[in-house]
Amino acid sequence: MQQQADALRTEALELIASAHDVASLEAARLKYLGKSGAITALSEGMRHVPKEERPVIGKLLNDLRAAVTNALEASQKRLLEAADLAAFASLDLTLPGTFPSPGTLHPLTQLMDRAVRCFRRMGFAIADGPDIETEWHCFDALNTPPDHPARNEQDTFYLPDGRLLRSHTSSVQVRVMETTPPPVRIIAPGSAYRRDEVDATHLAQFTQMEGLYVAEKVSLADLKGTLEFFFRELFGAGTDIQFRPHFFPFTEPSYEIDIRTEALGGEWMELAGCGMVDPAVFEAICERRGDRVYDPEKVSGFAFGFGLERLAMNLSRIPDIRMLVENDLRFLKQF
């Protein structure tokens, strides 16, 4: 019996070792462990073994069965792993991926949204006003003299009814204060229009971001801190920011803001106008509202504005402003 078992073990292990595919392994399993397999048959011989020998023979047969089973399992594992490897070997990951490419947001939208997110972090809400404005909202309320050149039909688009296309988004400041008592802390992204000949650096319609903060005790220090924070958020902590005294009819004192940063080519670049809201603007608002909530003796505020096109052009080295409105997919897909 012992000899028989040993012979069977040697034979079975050899056959299993020589099986090179799942089918021959299965054949080997059936040959030894199947219903009519050799080891099964041997086990059935147990009946004829004398009772006292049974434990010894039983152990012998169990060991044999275990050895064959282990060899089968090991072989099976080896074959599966080889098959898995073979399957991956035929997978060519250099083939181009097939997911369709997504679309893009316009570079001005992306830039505007960056700016909006930043101002929202600082507690600004968005405000809105019409593109078609009254002369009062666009000029009169903003302390613009009646014979100011910006009002000229050479420079500003008018409608036959006397209204105009706003020449700056500053008109939204007026709209907000007209309807909302202080404190107001708003930004207003939107279109503005100037009657310019379109060329590489000018569009008749362009995009501005306006800002206004009016409350009690707002100071030039608030203006400075707010805009420094904003531009460093936008361009990085190492950005140089310079406020240069300037003149706007609706703010006093007024400044232009120059920025110097690697992101914009490392040159000083004039980016924004800002200042403390002129008391004359508050007076015009008070008169229109019929109350004194914007009394310049009680409240103060700052306002600012900047154009997005020039910023986008410098951030992405766009050589011609018209590329921003031509909507050439070869351009849009780069953003």
Added chain:
Amino acid sequence: MKISINWLRDFVDCQLPASELEALLRRAGLEVAGLDQRGAAIDHVVAAEILESTQHPNADRLSVCKVNDGSPEPRQIVCGAKNYKVGDKVPLALPGAVLPGDFKIKTGKLRGVESEGMMCSAKELRLAEDSEGLLILPPETAPGTPIKDLFPTETILELEITPNRSDWLSHLGVARELSVFTGVPVKAPEPALPPTASAEGQVRIESEGCPLYTLRRISGVKVGPSPQWLRDRLAAVGLRSVNNVVDVTNYVLFELGQPLHAFDAAKISGPLIVRAATEGEAFRALDGREYKLPAGSLVIADTNGPAALAGVMGGEGTGVTESTTEILLESAVFEASGVRRASRAMALFSDSSYRFERGVDPEGVANASARAVELILQVAGGSAELSLLVSGKCPERGKVSLRHARVRNLLGISLTNAEIESTLARVGLEKLAAGDETRWSIPGYRRELRREADLIEEIARVVGIEKIPSLAQGPFAASSDADAAYDFAMNFRRSLAGMGFHEARTSTLVSAADVSHFGDAVALKNPFGDDQSQLRNSLVPGLLAALRRNLDQGAKSIALFECGRVFRTAGEGQRLAIVVTGERHETSWHGETARAWDVFDLTGAVRQLASLGEQDVVPLPSPVAPFGACAEVFLHGKKIGIVGQLTPAVAREIGAPSPLLAAEFDLDLWRATATAKTSVAALAKFPGSARDIAFLAPLALPYGEVRSLIESLKEPLLESVRLFDLFTDSKGEKIPSDKKSMAISLTFRSPERTLTADEIQAAADHIKAALREKLSVDFRE
């Protein structure tokens, strides 16, 4: 406005290099748009007179000249230029000179003839960008004069002056500003002639708009060319020399900012009267043109009519000429608005009107007159009458109060009273009253300082914004309706980009043809051209133009969208539009074959975007232009937009190769109609079962009727309906050509239990029976 740094240094002893000067002026609010270096600082280049010129023996194109360089012996120079004649004075570079470009001059032979130097062109001396031949110097130039004395080096600043600062429109004004920021005192010109004596007569103001008018008579002048220093100064600021008298008036304008005018006294009849012109009154100006004056424009007139248009330009008939010997010199103040009106009305602009429009210093009128007299006597001789003829008077100085607490609050900086006061004193203001609230007298050259806010600005400017702290603080802000609108549109933008559409931004200004299909539109009164004469009333035409542009560039697949404003007579609104054409996807190695965008891609995209059901896209029986077939899109029963395929005519016009599709939505209405999800549906606990049904239907039967019939049955176990196959056979081989085969997957589910096969079969049979009965379809068994 051009400012010469040399001229500036006449008034303020400031030796800062140009770059630092520029930085300082910027800090003061004077923008330096450009720096122009002029002159020739080259050693060993002198003026030389050409004594004789002969043909070079060995070269056709060269001459051999003998020149006088100021030394006793003539010098021999070989020269290639042709633009001179014997007797001309030209620049001569002597051996040892180094011309710009490191060009060293030495004695040498040119084709065998010795040349002891080189005669120069303006370009070779960097006096001009480009020049032909030798630079011919003025005839009075003495031979031997170093060229650096003839063309002294000079830096010209091109300044951009903000409209509030008329005082910066002169060298004295800019010098004052330099003084404020450097502490170096200003030396204003103090003309030798005392301007105090004054008398009435010969001049009368009869109209508003001229608070002060002065005249000074100068006799025995000799009009002629100006001396070189005067020409140089005018050239530095971009002016051409006219004659010595006119040049002096221009000089004083650029020096002190006061426009002046010189009349030829012999051509003036009777007293000069400042009066309003009558409508259409004729005036021939110094520019030689005849003007018809609008009523009310201010003129200086004698008995013959207008001799000058006040503050704008003198008259041709009364101007200074070569034969003038006696002049009347005007120095006056004309109000800004009147000058601006007259100047605009006649499109006549001058250095004079530019300054009056911004306002001149009334306190400087007499001094400017005296300064001009002094210079005229110096360059044109003659003698001045001591008395100044004056009409009107210098307006009183403005007085402004300042609360120091307000300065500190508005600027956010703790300045002491002393700091505030010394700052304003530096600017030239005179303190009238002391304390926590001070009162200040404003000098004539800063008349724009009228209010407390103006003084606060002045303090901020002089103290410098770098001294102001940076505060980072602010209140909470509630979100606004505009915030909601922004987010609503931005969500769609992101979704559409994620779906493969590219965002475009097109112009609001469009042509009349562009607005013709989309209802009423708003037109501009003063458009820049016909193609930008209207405000768009739809985003579609702009997007189609962008699409066409991309087609022209060879793009194969174009899918664009835009979120933007449209304009109707009733008001402005926010829209969203999409246009697509070309390949939906290309043939790939993966087995997909190329396919063009079709209208179902777009209706599908629209449904995804708005989470709409199939029933919310409702075909319009008669399509509206420019659509050839279209459906309206409904949200909660409100029509929010339209989607469809444009007519082949439109597609042909822009060269679109495959179906041209478009959709447009009213975003305002969409946002107003949209509702937030308030609860989620329970997740199914029991398995659903699908049953597929397939049938032949009449070719003309829309799928929508099948779907709405099934929905109308309100079969409680039916969860969803999905069309998964549609087949037609125009040849009638597989199915009759007047039929179509539809296959629909019906999913049944109960929230309470697993359905039995019998229940599912009964529900499916119910649906099949209804389809058979109501829509005459044949089930394929």
